Amino acid sequence: MDDGDFSETEEVSTTLLRKPNLELRKLLLFKAYKTRWFVLLVLCLLNCSNATIWITFAPVADQTAQYLRVSLDRVNYLSLVFMVVAIPLSFGATWMLDTLGLRITLILGSWLNMFGAIIRYIGSAARADAEAQYGAVMLGQTLGAMAQPLMIFAPTKLAALWFPDHQRATANMVASMANPLGILLANIISPLVVRTSDQIPTLLLAYAIPPCIVCLLATVGLRTSTPPTPPSASAESAGSEPFIQGIKLLLTNKAYLVLLLCFGSGIAVFTCFSTLLEQVLCVKGYTNDFAGLCGALFIVFGIVGAGVLGLYVDKTRKFTEVTKVNMSLSALACVAFSVVSLMPQQKVAVAAVCSLFGFFGFSIYPVAMELAVESTYPVGEATSAGLIFVSGQVLSVLYILLLQALTKRLTESPLSTCGDAVLSWKLPMMVMGGLCALSSCCFVLLFHTRYRRLEAEQQAEYQAEQRVTASGGECDAPSD
Secondary structure, eight states: OOGGGHHHHEEEEEOOOSOOOHHHHHHTEEEEETHHHHHHHHHHHHHHHHHHHHHSSGGGHHHHHHHHTOOHHHHHHHHHHHHHHHHHHHHHHHHIIIIIOHHHHHHHHHHHHHHHHHHHHHHHHSOOOHHHHHHHHHHHHHHHHHHHHHHHTHHHHHHHHHSOTTTHHHHHHHHHHHHHHHHHHHHHHHHHHOSSGGGHHHHHHHHHHHHHHHHHHHHHHOOOSSOSSOSSHHHHTOOOOOHHHHHHHHHTOHHHHHHHHHHHHHHHHHHHHHHHHHHHHHTTTOOHHHHHHHHHHHHHHHHHHHHHHHHHHHHHOOHHHHHHHHHHHHHHHHHHHHHHTTSTTOHHHHHHHHHHHHHHHTTHHHHHHHHHHHHHTTSOHHHHHHHHHHHHHHHHHHHHHHHHHTOEEOSOOTTOOSOSOOEEOHHHHHHHHHHHHHHHHHHHHHOOOOOHHHHHHHHHHHHHHHHHHHTTSOOOOOOO
8 A cells, every 4th residue: 555545544543641632632643544454454364374384283283293204293393493493583573673664574474474385285295205295394384483573573563653552452462363363273274174194285275375365465565664644652753772772771671571581481381282282182082173172262262361451451551460460360270271181081171271271371462562562662662572472482492392301101091092102291281380380470579660651652742731831822733
């Protein structure tokens, strides 16, 4: 969309935190354009399609291992590569978002996403030797992993640049929850499509079509990184610190470091849950379909919780309180899952705990990202959110490797639906629950911060009011 199109699609929103006199309204008039919804849609579709690529194989790990003729550990590596690749590339992604802008970053991400999905399908369909076939699928996964930071860091930047202050948390929530929505779709679609191992190529073809469509939308539809006029006071005065200086400020911000480690640990626990769910449940006789249902409930309730929290914090600005309460409740749900997942014939209990874990756990993500921006302003939004994601990826790799190392092979398991390799997950699940509880307790006790961005906006509006008063109450509304 060209800049000339904006005049036909603009909406007016007034940001006013102090007394509502007419002159101040004119001075503080910020414009929010309808085009923001298209940019948000493109980002949502990119995050969703990328998430389906990431978690494609986890719900059908046994069939994937049979088709690719590899072990379950190597199937897990197809998901683990997203964490490994994201760690070094995340710094480049944050630099791109804060320096080159949304448009270039999202278009590059869309092309990497598309090529990764296509290569996965072509590699799986060609019945070469096992190593070549697995290598081609891994190459596609790696390209998808390279695209992930370019998309997953963008919600806070998009919300800050395109949305007024009373919609920022909601916009961030919508863009962020597109990623778990993709996980949800993969947990539903993968078990439905793959009834036998020979259907793996069909599954990868189905997952290759959406990235192609989204790539076209991003390439053709995204014409600018920012709207012609800012939607809020902080967007108007967006003077983010230089990238290196921003990193230094983050590493000396005590509140941010607590958030970085504690919430990064939470991200790692959720990653372990999504990656290992099917392998944990099958030992006790639960089918792939049921594991997919539990994964779906986890995401659905997480999206519902995120929607509720996004609207709530947009109205109340209680970022810290909401995050602390939900992290505590999600830790309780994680501990409950580590217990009930080890019990056979407890479908209702397992499904209920997965739902609660998603409702309290996944819903924290967009609020915590906004909290990171509030506690570190004026550091760039992508930088502050990006480092937390890097922390989550590093800890995800460590946690998955740790949990896999703690498993023990069972000589017999009459209830198992896992196939050849039957592992005991009792100790790993207890460790996962303990890690989640520890990070939540540390966050509740140690995290305290000011809301720097909101304070800066209030200060800017106070100064504007003083200028209006000094000039006798006469000012012109800003031109379009």
